[in-house]
Amino acid sequence: xxxxxxxxxxxxxxxxxxxxxxxxxxxxxxxxxxxxxxxxxxxxxxxxxxxxxxxxxxxxxxxxxxxxxxxxxxxxxxxxxxxxxxxxxxxxxxxxxxxxxxxxxxxxxxxxxxxxxxxxxxxxxxxxxxxxxxxxxxxxxxxxxxxxxxxxxxxxxxxxxxxxxxxxxxxxxxxxxxxxxxxxxxxxxxxxxxxxxxxxxxxxxxxxxxxxxxxxxxxxxxxxxxxxxxxxxxxxxxxxxxxxxxxxxxxxxxxxxxxxxxxxxxxxxxxxxxxxxxxxxxxxxxxxxxxxxxxxxxxxxxxxxxxxxxxxxxxxxxxxxxxxxxxxxxxxxxxxxxxxxxxxxxxxxxxxxxxxxxxxxxxxxxxxxxxxxxxxxxxxxxxxxxxxxxxxxxxxxxxxxxxxxxxxxxxxxxxxxxxxxxxxxxxxxxxxxxxxxxxxxxxxxx
Numbered sequence: 001x002x003x004x005x006x007x008x009x010x011x012x013x014x015x016x017x018x019x020x021x022x023x024x025x026x027x028x029x030x031x032x033x034x035x036x037x038x039x040x041x042x043x044x045x046x047x048x049x050x051x052x053x054x055x056x057x058x059x060x061x062x063x064x065x066x067x068x069x070x071x072x073x074x075x076x077x078x079x080x081x082x083x084x085x086x087x088x089x090x091x092x093x094x095x096x097x098x099x100x101x102x103x104x105x106x107x108x109x110x111x112x113x114x115x116x117x118x119x120x121x122x123x124x125x126x127x128x129x130x131x132x133x134x135x136x137x138x139x140x141x142x143x144x145x146x147x148x149x150x151x152x153x154x155x156x157x158x159x160x161x162x163x164x165x166x167x168x169x170x171x172x173x174x175x176x177x178x179x180x181x182x183x184x185x186x187x188x189x190x191x192x193x194x195x196x197x198x199x200x201x202x203x204x205x206x207x208x209x210x211x212x213x214x215x216x217x218x219x220x221x222x223x224x225x226x227x228x229x230x231x232x233x234x235x236x237x238x239x240x241x242x243x244x245x246x247x248x249x250x251x252x253x254x255x256x257x258x259x260x261x262x263x264x265x266x267x268x269x270x271x272x273x274x275x276x277x278x279x280x281x282x283x284x285x286x287x288x289x290x291x292x293x294x295x296x297x298x299x300x301x302x303x304x305x306x307x308x309x310x311x312x313x314x315x316x317x318x319x320x321x322x323x324x325x326x327x328x329x330x331x332x333x334x335x336x337x338x339x340x341x342x343x344x345x346x347x348x349x350x351x352x353x354x355x356x357x358x359x360x361x362x363x364x365x366x367x368x369x370x371x372x373x374x375x376x377x378x379x380x381x382x383x384x385x386x387x388x389x390x391x392x393x394x395x396x397x398x399x400x401x402x403x404x405x406x407x408x409x410x411x412x413x414x415x416x417x418x419x420x421x422x423x424x425x426x427x428x429x430x431x432x433x434x435x436x437x438x439x440x441x442x443x444x445x446x
Contacts, residue, residue: 023126024076024083027090030122031069034094038062038101041112045105054104061100068093087126091135095119099142107146116143235280239273246270295440298334300362300369301326306338307345307360315349322361330369330438332416337436340412343405344373344432351377351430364438368418371434379426388422409434416440 042058045051072079072090079086095116102110116139124132250266253259300323308316341360348358352375361372380388388406409432410420417437424430 023087024072024079027087027122028069028073028076031065031072031090031094035062035066035069038065051105057104058101061097061104065094065097084127088123088131088135091119091123091126092138095135095138095142099146103146108143113143113146236277239277239280243270243273246273294333295331296334297329297331299326299330300328303330303332303334303338303341304360304362306334307341310338310342311345315346318349318355318357319345320357320359322359323363325362325364328362328364328369328438330436331440332436333412336412337416340409340434341371341373343409344371344434347405347432348373348375348377348430351375367438368435369438371436373432373434374429376429379429380422380424381426385422385424406432412436 038058039062042053042055042062046053046055068090072086098115098119102108102113120132120136120139123135246266246269250263250270253263253266256262304321304323304326311319345358345360352358356376359372359374361374363370363372406420406422413420413434413436417440418435421433421435422430423433
């Protein structure tokens with residue numbers, strides 16, 4: 001990832017975690033279902049079972065739940081930026097309202113006290129284990145409260161129980177206290193396993209999205225490689241023919257008196273044909289034709305020599321190489337990795353004025369090597385940084401590049417078990433970090 005405080009940052013392969021704002025519409029629908037269920041329960045208990053309920057207070061609590069849900073439903077878009085806090089507050093409010101309903105309709109003896117577990121499960125799904133523990137603690141405290149403050153069901157409810165439930169006397173009192181303890185234990189276990197399951201599902205979704213992006217990039221790389229190889233193949237033969245014909249023309253012109261101008265033109269044609277072949281070879285490397293290269297044992301010095309060979313001498317003079325362990329061995333596709341570093345170096349050179357230097361560093365971290373390219377340019381704007389690494393995206397003028405450098409450098413890093421990260425500050429330039437494993441075949445320690 002790109003980490004630069006206070007500058008902008010981006011990781012060229014990341015995945016965002018699930019946002020609770022996605023749950024707000026579902027939470028609203030669930031609360032409407034709860035309101036309907038509460039009204040139905042009050043109707044059945046009050047009229048069908050003829051229980052003595054505090055109907056007025058119960059309906060007031062249900063009405064408050066419905067009113068709060070109307071507010072939540074009508075302000076979803078405005079509250080989306082604080083979705084986690086809003087959802088947590090709503091769940092905590094529902095726990096308190098459930099406690100009020102239970103306290104007014106039998107208290108601890110009300111069998112609907114099991115609904116506390118629903119709120120614990122919901123908190124575990126939305127917020128993970130720590131927040132679900134907080135909701136579980138709130139549920140335990142509220143459940144304990146209704147042992148002390150509760151309204152009995154029916155006129156003879158107290159006589160039927162045969163004890164003061166607030167003090168837990170008698171067998172039924174012990175049973176109700178056991179129900180409270182069992183609910184607390186169940187809430188803790190449920191919060192843990194639901195939170196772990198939800199986290200595992202989210203992690204799986206992130207991995208699937210990562211694999212999908214990698215597959216998409218690989219398809220683009222295959223297409224680019226095929227295009228580059230096809231262009232090199234199709235144009236190689238005509239350029240070779242042009243070079244041969246120009247050579248013959250050059251030799252013939254030398255034998256003709258007064259044909260020096262023609263001989264110079266023939267030599268120019270040969271030079272331009274050779275230049276075109278070099279451009280095709282470089283284009284093949286830039287387009288990913290070297291990504292199928294095997295892993296060879298090399299060291300950092302050999303790799304830097306390969307980078308130097310692929311750069312113009314004037315470009316290499318502007319690079320400050322920093323490495324205290326040039327003899328560090330690693331297994332890597334020499335040409336592809338060298339081209340990836342060349343891409344980063346050329347980006348840095350293009351970002352600084354003519355004559356300014358760019359640093360190329362290598363640091364060994366255990367079983368990985370980090371290559372850093374720093375420039376002192378003007379940096380990248382956040383909008384540009386967010387798109388850095390997209391294929392065919394470039395801020396250079398027409399003819400300045402195909403916009404594939406970062407894209408292919410990232411592909412090389414991922415193939416070698418690493419990653420490409422960027423860090424840019426508008427005042428201090430840009431830092432590109434290409435990290436690879438010293439032995440990509442040894443993935444067991446990763």
